[in-house]
Amino acid sequence: MERTSAFAARYGALIGGVVLLLALYVSSLHSYLLFHSLAELFSVVVACGIFIVAWNSRRFLDNHYLLFIGIAYLFVAALDTVHTLGYKGMGVFQGYSTNLATQLWIAARYMESLSLLAAPFFIRRKLNAWAVFLVYAVAISGVLASIFWWPVFPVCFVDGAGLTLFKKVSEYVISLFLVGAGALLVKSRKEFDPGVLRLLIASVVVTVGSELAFTLYSDPYGFLNLVGHYLKIVSFYLIYKALIETGLSRPYDLLFRELKQREESLAHANAELEAVNKELEAFSYSASHDLKAPLRTIDGFSHLVQKDYSDKLDDRGRDYLNQVRGAAKDMGRLIEDLLVFARAAHNEMKNVPVDLSAIAANVAGELQAAQPERKVEFVVGQGAAVTGDPALLKVVMVNLMANAWKFTGKRPDARIEFGITENSGKWVYFVRDNGVGFDMNYAAKLFLPFERLHSASEFPGTGIGLATVQRIIKRHGGKVWAEGTVGQGATFYFRL
Numbered sequence: 001m002e003r004t005s006a007f008a009a010r011y012g013a014l015i016g017g018v019v020l021l022l023a024l025y026v027s028s029l030h031s032y033l034l035f036h037s038l039a040e041l042f043s044v045v046v047a048c049g050i051f052i053v054a055w056n057s058r059r060f061l062d063n064h065y066l067l068f069i070g071i072a073y074l075f076v077a078a079l080d081t082v083h084t085l086g087y088k089g090m091g092v093f094q095g096y097s098t099n100l101a102t103q104l105w106i107a108a109r110y111m112e113s114l115s116l117l118a119a120p121f122f123i124r125r126k127l128n129a130w131a132v133f134l135v136y137a138v139a140i141s142g143v144l145a146s147i148f149w150w151p152v153f154p155v156c157f158v159d160g161a162g163l164t165l166f167k168k169v170s171e172y173v174i175s176l177f178l179v180g181a182g183a184l185l186v187k188s189r190k191e192f193d194p195g196v197l198r199l200l201i202a203s204v205v206v207t208v209g210s211e212l213a214f215t216l217y218s219d220p221y222g223f224l225n226l227v228g229h230y231l232k233i234v235s236f237y238l239i240y241k242a243l244i245e246t247g248l249s250r251p252y253d254l255l256f257r258e259l260k261q262r263e264e265s266l267a268h269a270n271a272e273l274e275a276v277n278k279e280l281e282a283f284s285y286s287a288s289h290d291l292k293a294p295l296r297t298i299d300g301f302s303h304l305v306q307k308d309y310s311d312k313l314d315d316r317g318r319d320y321l322n323q324v325r326g327a328a329k330d331m332g333r334l335i336e337d338l339l340v341f342a343r344a345a346h347n348e349m350k351n352v353p354v355d356l357s358a359i360a361a362n363v364a365g366e367l368q369a370a371q372p373e374r375k376v377e378f379v380v381g382q383g384a385a386v387t388g389d390p391a392l393l394k395v396v397m398v399n400l401m402a403n404a405w406k407f408t409g410k411r412p413d414a415r416i417e418f419g420i421t422e423n424s425g426k427w428v429y430f431v432r433d434n435g436v437g438f439d440m441n442y443a444a445k446l447f448l449p450f451e452r453l454h455s456a457s458e459f460p461g462t463g464i465g466l467a468t469v470q471r472i473i474k475r476h477g478g479k480v481w482a483e484g485t486v487g488q489g490a491t492f493y494f495r496l
Helices: 002-030 032-056 065-085 098-122 129-149 165-187 194-213 223-249 257-312 315-346 356-370 390-407 440-445 465-475
Strands: 352-355 377-380 385-388 415-423 426-433 479-485 489-495
Touching: 032 065, 032 223, 065 098, 065 129, 065 223, 098 129, 098 165, 098 194, 165 194, 194 223, 257 315, 352 356, 352 390, 356 377, 356 385, 356 390, 356 415, 385 390, 390 415, 390 426, 390 465, 390 489, 440 479, 465 479, 465 489
Parallel strands: 377 415
Antiparallel strands: 352 385, 415 426, 426 489, 479 489
8 A cells, every 4th residue: 555655656756757848838938028037936935945845954963065055056046036037028128138037047156056056065064154154145136137227147148149158167066066966966875864965965966967958948938948948947846856855755864964973873873782681681680590509618618617627726717717607608699699680671670560668568577577686666648649569669678677677776766767758740759768878979879789888897798789779769660769867867769
């Protein structure tokens, strides 16, 4: 169905173009002035359209080729308008011969070809739009003054004799400028969408054909003049397709091409980075898992040595053995935390109702049961119902509350609270304690793996718990942050 629609659109436009050109030919049989005016009006409208698109998108353009062309074509359109009004038989400018329209034509084509030749130099250069506008305003004023006020513009057409040598040579020079413009476009092809580039080059080629046709006519109403205007219509239609239709219907192919390329490059880089991260995490998971077996062996044999040969060791030997077993346990905790950290990124997430209040109460009970000698006041706010992965959210609560339990260990009046508050219309959950707190200048380090704000000898730990919390909260599309004061406790907030 889509292929049929594309086929119909393509050949429909072609048939429509042929019908339009035939209609223009019929109009030329009725009145060549009518044909000429319609042909020139078409090019004027397209040129003004290019200016409108370019001028109104100038703030967003990285490629200033379009902006330069847009400004140039506005003034080309102005010259073409005066050329149309000055054409033989229009009667707008009294007392002028065919030479007037021919001079205006050559002036407009010089301006167009030189602009196309210069435009590629502004692909990567910043353009002062108002300065360019001023330069073209001065140029067109000088051209019009040299034709109407000071008759110094070279004669281009002599009635009864035809085109002058200056006019013929100028058409060839203009054609060379256009060939140069096309070559620069090909050289800069990476800066353009392939479809836009093909249309621009085709427009330049057809314009060269138009200029060559205008080197041969001797009658302003003759056949070759007709052919030249036909080719001009086609060339402006092609540039309309390249710059106006593409700019409006597919702006990312023209106006924001560089942005599109950056987005594609960034997406590719992100995909590669994600693949590398997955490989690293898979390696971390595998290595951590494989380390557990030899670690169990070390701990097991050191336990046997301690049990069966303790009486044969001196105090230093027993101390060394205790250090080995302690290091094995610390390593075991680190491996377990690394595995949890890896699972937090890899495990498939469920999305079900979860009662955070119930989880917090259970975790509080487990902490108290593990150290019944400690007296800690737990306050658990009710009604914290969320949607997420229950296993992962339990890891969050265990880490945050165990963190609070650890850092209130030296306080006789320890207090740990889980609660709910509202911030900017969103529910925010928190775990608050009255422990040692932290300096807010180092708050950014809290959630980095292996970063610690307190010494391991004073407060044991692996430095992975809060990094795991952040990873889980991010997987739930949320955010976690902390506030604290040294000696007065800390509060960890998160939202989902």
